[in-house]
Amino acid sequence: MKIFDLFLIGIRNLSHRRLRSYLTMLGILIGITAVVALISMGQGMEDAITEQFESVGSNIIMVMGSGGGMSSPIMSMVSEKPLTVKDKEVIESVKGVNLVAEYIIMSATVGFHGERTDAFLGGASPGPTREIIEASMNAYREAGRELKEGDRYKAVIGNNIAHTAFEREVTIGDKITLFDQEFRVVGIYKKIGNAMDDNSIMIPIDIMRDLIDEKEKISMLYLNTKKGYDVEKVAENIEEKLRDYRDEDEGDETFVVSTASDLIETFGSILNIVQAVVVGLAAISLLVGGVGIMNTMYMAVMERTREIGTMKAIGATNADILFIFIVESGVLGMIGGIIGVAIGLGISKMVEIAVTQFYGSPLIKAHISLVLVGGAIAFSFIVGMISGILPAKQASGLKPVEALRYE
Amino acid sequence: MTNTIVKLKNVWRVYDLGKVRVEAVRGVNMDIKKGDFVAIMGPSGSGKTTLLNMIGCLDVPSKGNIYLKNHNIGMMNESNLAMIRGKIIGFIFQTYNLMPTINALDNVELPMIFQDMEKEERMKRAKRLLTDVGLEKRMSHKPTELSGGQQQRVAIARALANKPEILIADEPTGNLDSKSGKEVMNLLSELNKKMETTIILVTHDPNIAKYAKTINIIRDGKINKIIKPSELKKEIIEEIGGNDHEK
Ligand SMILES: Nc1ncnc2c1ncn2[C@@H]1O[C@H](COP(=O)(O)OP(=O)(O)OP(=O)(O)O)[C@@H](O)[C@H]1O
Numbered sequence: 001m002k003i004f005d006l007f008l009i010g011i012r013n014l015s016h017r018r019l020r021s022y023l024t025m026l027g028i029l030i031g032i033t034a035v036v037a038l039i040s041m042g043q044g045m046e047d048a049i050t051e052q053f054e055s056v057g058s059n060i061i062m063v064m065g066s067g068g069g070m071s072s073p074i075m076s077m078v079s080e081k082p083l084t085v086k087d088k089e090v091i092e093s094v095k096g097v098n099l100v101a102e103y104i105i106m107s108a109t110v111g112f113h114g115e116r117t118d119a120f121l122g123g124a125s126p127g128p129t130r131e132i133i134e135a136s137m138n139a140y141r142e143a144g145r146e147l148k149e150g151d152r153y154k155a156v157i158g159n160n161i162a163h164t165a166f167e168r169e170v171t172i173g174d175k176i177t178l179f180d181q182e183f184r185v186v187g188i189y190k191k192i193g194n195a196m197d198d199n200s201i202m203i204p205i206d207i208m209r210d211l212i213d214e215k216e217k218i219s220m221l222y223l224n225t226k227k228g229y230d231v232e233k234v235a236e237n238i239e240e241k242l243r244d245y246r247d248e249d250e251g252d253e254t255f256v257v258s259t260a261s262d263l264i265e266t267f268g269s270i271l272n273i274v275q276a277v278v279v280g281l282a283a284i285s286l287l288v289g290g291v292g293i294m295n296t297m298y299m300a301v302m303e304r305t306r307e308i309g310t311m312k313a314i315g316a317t318n319a320d321i322l323f324i325f326i327v328e329s330g331v332l333g334m335i336g337g338i339i340g341v342a343i344g345l346g347i348s349k350m351v352e353i354a355v356t357q358f359y360g361s362p363l364i365k366a367h368i369s370l371v372l373v374g375g376a377i378a379f380s381f382i383v384g385m386i387s388g389i390l391p392a393k394q395a396s397g398l399k400p401v402e403a404l405r406y407e
Numbered sequence: 408m409t410n411t412i413v414k415l416k417n418v419w420r421v422y423d424l425g426k427v428r429v430e431a432v433r434g435v436n437m438d439i440k441k442g443d444f445v446a447i448m449g450p451s452g453s454g455k456t457t458l459l460n461m462i463g464c465l466d467v468p469s470k471g472n473i474y475l476k477n478h479n480i481g482m483m484n485e486s487n488l489a490m491i492r493g494k495i496i497g498f499i500f501q502t503y504n505l506m507p508t509i510n511a512l513d514n515v516e517l518p519m520i521f522q523d524m525e526k527e528e529r530m531k532r533a534k535r536l537l538t539d540v541g542l543e544k545r546m547s548h549k550p551t552e553l554s555g556g557q558q559q560r561v562a563i564a565r566a567l568a569n570k571p572e573i574l575i576a577d578e579p580t581g582n583l584d585s586k587s588g589k590e591v592m593n594l595l596s597e598l599n600k601k602m603e604t605t606i607i608l609v610t611h612d613p614n615i616a617k618y619a620k621t622i623n624i625i626r627d628g629k630i631n632k633i634i635k636p637s638e639l640k641k642e643i644i645e646e647i648g649g650n651d652h653e654k
Pocket residue numbers: 422424429430431449450451452453454455456457458
């Protein structure tokens with residue numbers, strides 16, 4: 001009970017502070033803002049990515065070439081040693097491999113009713129292997145049909161191409177132009193949630209190879225494993241076989257074999273690095289903020305020396321005084337924290353809106369949880385309290401007579 | 408039965424300032440009974456405040472012993488002393504020393520918070536005390552919104568919050584005009600009579616000292632004379648310097 005009353009005294013003292021002393025919580029505010037915005041966005045991005053990959057199917061393995069230190073389907077084509085149909089044959093011979101789908105992708109300009117826009121053109125062979133690609137892209141049709149065997153100048157288009165890329169909606173049966181060749185739209189994908197996939201157009205791979213005059217190279221291979229085989233093990237075997245065939249040393253490969261769980265991990269570790277850097281910066285600003293709070297608390301102890309003496313004269317123990325000042329300091333930090341949480345979440349939400357506007361799909365969803373909000377506020381309270389320990393000790397250690405004599 | 412509540416045995420207080428040693432209190436013996444009303448008078452710098460602070464457990468003697476209700480306070484640690492200050496002693500200062508940011512009621516409530524009294528009981532008692540000192544209409548006023556006399560009455564109410572047995576007042580009327588001073592002194596002597604509260608008060612003003620039962624004259628850190636108010640003659644007033652240097 002007494003603790004509660006002393007707590008109120010600490011808060012009451014704070015409410016009589018001048019504006020100047022509130023400025024010192026700016027450091028805490030900035031630190032907490034940074035941490036909260038970062039965690040909210042990072043977690044939001046991770047959620048979005050995990051969600052996407054989880055639906056990929058756990059028995060799918062992806063192989064792509066790497067060029068210039070980057071590995072992406074697009075870079076894969078222009079690398080010095082791109083994947084070719086020969087590699088595909090090697091992979092098909094690995095035990096446990098079921099179906100292998102080759103996929104080529106490049107950026108291209110697409111025309112519709114005199115308008116032109118950039119898109120990603122993907123070539124896949126109609127039939128069962130196409131399903132592996134669509135499954136790993138998390139692509140489902142919203143209208144029309146899939147590409148089937150015997151299709152020639154037919155296309156299935158991404159959601160953005162259909163609804164937002166052109167002035168007019170593109171609907172089933174419409175004609176679009178790719179490399180001066182007309183294609184009839186036979187299907188439209190549902191929104192997938194990432195810019196690349198939503199802006200892609202899928203056509204039969206043979207047609208694409210003719211159009212771009214490229215018979216051998218492959219951007220990416222998607223394959224699934226047979227029932228009863230360990231996906232990671234099969235991935236390892238593929239890597240080994242490919243290394244032998246391409247005559248490359250371990251660690252110097254010009255290709256990457258990855259499984260869905262690998263991708264989640266890689267993304268997670270990139271996020272972790274970014275988070276570590278920002279958390280480091282936030283820690284510095286929290287430290288500066290803590291020193292600022294300590295400074296105002298020392299000032300407050302000095303200004304209130306006589307009051308401290310009086311409180312001791314009317315029965316306050318050293319512990320009472322210590323508690324009052326630490327609470328005041330903690331709450332000072334907490335106010336900075338609350339404002340920081342509000343701003344941090346605001347920034348995260350704004351990024352979500354901006355990204356959604358820009359890409360037309362929610363790549364990042366601001367992650368707002370009780371743990372994050374409560375944790376950040378509790379943390380700022382603790383930072384404030386710790387900063388207040390030394391000044392509070394000074395206050396509680398004052399000799400009553402001397403404090404009362406203080407002018 | 409002696410009924411002694413405060414006893415000082417050869418009490419010294421020496422300030423060691425490096426080069427100089429100031430002997431503020433030099434071997435004082437005192438014996439104050441429960442219900443006494445003692446005034447301490449003496450020239451400026453004679454050691455009155457120093458002595459009072461030691462009796463009030465705000466300071467400790469350099470030598471000698473002080474007994475409050477037969478407990479040697481020299482043997483106590485800071486938290487014991489805090490408890491004595493909170494429960495047994497009530498302080499009234501010349502400069503009132505109210506908390507400037509909170510109102511009269513909250514000021515009177517404060518000492519009861521430190522003694523962990525229930526909120527409801529605290530409020531009841533604080534209101535009662537402020538009513539007793541005639542401030543029932545000023546409870547929500549902050550110190551700056553009160554006159555000096557009113558502030559000192561709030562301070563008296565605060566000093567009485569935990570029903571102290573000893574009231575210690577260092578020049579309680581020093582900053583007040585004679586009318587307010589009289590009101591404050593009437594309150595104190597009423598308390599002394601009705602509640603048997605022991606009062607130890609420092610003053611320069613012979614008119615104030617007259618409210619006491621005994622007057623201790625202190626000079627150069629030593630008790631020089633103990634007299635009755637009726638014996639406060641002109642010579643003595645001149646000897647102790649009166650209150651001329653104060654105003
Ligand atoms: N903290 C201190 N350090 C050094 N000397 C002190 C201290 N406090 C008091 N003194 C000295 O002790 C002596 C007695 O001081 P004290 O305050 O007790 O006098 P007083 O009788 O209360 O005087 P006044 O009537 O002016 O209030 C003085 O010489 C003073 O300078």
